[in-house]
Amino acid sequence: MTKLVELNGIEKRFPGVHALKNVRFDLHPGEVHALMGENGAGKSTLMKILSGIYQRDEGEMRVKGESVNPQGPRDALDLGIGIIHQELSLMNDLTAAENVFIGREPRLSFGRLDDAALNRQAEEIFASMNLSIDPKAVVGELTIARQQLIEIAKALSYRPQVLIMDEPTAALNDAEIAELFVIIQQLKSEGVGIVYISHKMDELKRIADRVTVLRDGTYVATVPAKETPVSEIIAMMVGREIKEAPLQVPDTSSAETVLKVSRLSRGQEIQDVSFSLRKGEILGFAGLMGAGRTEVARAIFGADPIDAGEVEVHGKPVRINSPHDAVRAGIGYLSEDRKRFGLATGMNVRANIALASMERFTSALGVLREPDMKAVAEQYIDRLDIRTPSDAQEVRLLSGGNQQKVVVGKWLLRDCDILIFDEPTRGIDVGAKSEIYALLEALAADGKAIIVISSELPEIMRLSHRIAVMCEGRLTGVLPGGADVTQTQIMALATARDAAMAPVGELT
Ligand SMILES: Nc1ncnc2c1ncn2[C@@H]1O[C@H](COP(=O)(O)OP(=O)(O)OP(=O)(O)O)[C@@H](O)[C@H]1O
Numbered sequence: 001m002t003k004l005v006e007l008n009g010i011e012k013r014f015p016g017v018h019a020l021k022n023v024r025f026d027l028h029p030g031e032v033h034a035l036m037g038e039n040g041a042g043k044s045t046l047m048k049i050l051s052g053i054y055q056r057d058e059g060e061m062r063v064k065g066e067s068v069n070p071q072g073p074r075d076a077l078d079l080g081i082g083i084i085h086q087e088l089s090l091m092n093d094l095t096a097a098e099n100v101f102i103g104r105e106p107r108l109s110f111g112r113l114d115d116a117a118l119n120r121q122a123e124e125i126f127a128s129m130n131l132s133i134d135p136k137a138v139v140g141e142l143t144i145a146r147q148q149l150i151e152i153a154k155a156l157s158y159r160p161q162v163l164i165m166d167e168p169t170a171a172l173n174d175a176e177i178a179e180l181f182v183i184i185q186q187l188k189s190e191g192v193g194i195v196y197i198s199h200k201m202d203e204l205k206r207i208a209d210r211v212t213v214l215r216d217g218t219y220v221a222t223v224p225a226k227e228t229p230v231s232e233i234i235a236m237m238v239g240r241e242i243k244e245a246p247l248q249v250p251d252t253s254s255a256e257t258v259l260k261v262s263r264l265s266r267g268q269e270i271q272d273v274s275f276s277l278r279k280g281e282i283l284g285f286a287g288l289m290g291a292g293r294t295e296v297a298r299a300i301f302g303a304d305p306i307d308a309g310e311v312e313v314h315g316k317p318v319r320i321n322s323p324h325d326a327v328r329a330g331i332g333y334l335s336e337d338r339k340r341f342g343l344a345t346g347m348n349v350r351a352n353i354a355l356a357s358m359e360r361f362t363s364a365l366g367v368l369r370e371p372d373m374k375a376v377a378e379q380y381i382d383r384l385d386i387r388t389p390s391d392a393q394e395v396r397l398l399s400g401g402n403q404q405k406v407v408v409g410k411w412l413l414r415d416c417d418i419l420i421f422d423e424p425t426r427g428i429d430v431g432a433k434s435e436i437y438a439l440l441e442a443l444a445a446d447g448k449a450i451i452v453i454s455s456e457l458p459e460i461m462r463l464s465h466r467i468a469v470m471c472e473g474r475l476t477g478v479l480p481g482g483a484d485v486t487q488t489q490i491m492a493l494a495t496a497r498d499a500a501m502a503p504v505g506e507l508t
């Protein structure tokens with residue numbers, strides 16, 4: 001059988017970065033070939049070359065046996081190669097249907113747009129994916145999960161023979177991931193070859209046939225997915241063993257209550273939520289996607305107005321009407337959507353890390369102390385292992401996971417008493433994850449009060465001193481963290497339809 005894709009001896013350099021060194025990769029029809037590696041290993045770059053977005057410096061590229069040289073995404077699409085990008089590339093002001101068919105909208109005579117046909121065709125694609133998205137919905141108003149699904153729909157609408165998925169599940173919940181995997185099985189049975197990039201190791205076993213590992217821009221190996229232990233794949237990725245210290249739950253029972261949230265309500269999204277957070281404590285928020293955890297964080301941070309409820313910081317009621325008020329009250333929030341709220345992607349790494357802490361780098365006369373900024377930025381680049389040629393690199397040129405590390409660094413540096421981290425390790429590789437866990441624990445030990453929202457249960461269980469669980473806008477219980485808590489206990493609370501029936505733990 002001819003291979004769909006063959007890449008050999010691929011080289012790619014960017015200023016200051018040798019991103020790909022003699023890399024090879026191939027793809028058979030009807031297989032899922034996972035591409036793995038740490039943040040900055042070169043995965044997205046290799047796939048951007050295959051999909052015509054970047055041109056290789058050297059090497060050979062064959063599609064169905066023919067030597068090819070796509071000069072842009074259009075050329076690659078003509079060769080049957082489609083890509084779902086890691087960073088969402090949709091137009092926020094356009095509708096779902098307009099985004100799917102951008103540049104090839106159905107037209108009536110005289111060139112007028114045929115809106116009815118546009119919406120109908122989009123509806124058909126969504127239906128084939130078992131998706132209920134209104135084709136007329138404005139994309140910027142949808143959740144990132146929905147946007148991700150529209151991105152997938154758009155790629156499928158080209159009926160590609162080679163489909164590259166660059167972290168397609170980063171923002172999806174379990175049910176949506178299951179739906180996506182059904183679609184992948186369907187595509188496989190039609191002979192489509194799929195390149196699958198993900199940092200979620202469990203997904204490998206579920207859908208991948210083969211795995212290729214890259215490390216620092218070099219090819220490490222290609223192995224069968226089912227037969228190779230995950231630990232072996234991780235070892236190939238990071239070139240060392242990752243040792244995780246088990247969670248130590250400190251006794252914070254007599255520590256000061258730093259944050260007290262009472263009867264917080266906002267429409268259906270947040271219903272009567274009360275909890276408190278102590279100095280030195282890490283409070284995890286678990287729940288299914290859409291349970292209202294991000295909404296609670298955004299309400300506390302003043303990003304959305306509330307209908308009712310009170311917030312006390314250090315025992316004093318505070319009025320928070322904007323993120324500015326929140327930061328002044330000592331509350332920091334790392335948003336789950338780094339692109340929209342977390343980063344100034346056109347600015348450099350140094351400025352982004354310092355962004356939320358400018359007063360620290362400004363002299364009494366209002367002069368910015370660049371050398372101090374640089375020193376601190378370099379410290380975080382080192383601690384978080386941010387792969388960048390220097391602190392002066394523009395953030396948009398970093399790999400996805402390294403951009404996320406920059407946002408984490410920014411909030412670690414900001415001297416807030418209360419820090420809310422919403423999906424802090426999204427898109428971050430296994431090695432860097434444990435580094436971030438260690439940093440969060442160090443911050444807590446240092447007296448910060450920390451909230452972590454995560455859709456990954458192992459992460460919640462690994463980090464939380466106590467675990468608050470939400471379901472459909474309500475807080476259904478608070479569990480003690482540590483070795484005794486089980487996934488089953490958390491899931492029981494996360495799926496409790498009627499909060500009154502759920503065992504409500506200690507709420508304060
Ligand atoms: N346009 C660019 N200009 C300069 N450097 C770049 C550019 N694109 C990528 N790089 C660099 O190339 C290297 C590989 O990046 P790439 O995005 O391929 O990593 P990745 O394996 O996809 O990582 P992640 O898991 O974080 O998404 C990184 O060091 C990155 O900073």
Ligand SMILES: [Mg+2]
Nearest residue numbers: 044086399400
């Ligand atoms: Mg990438």
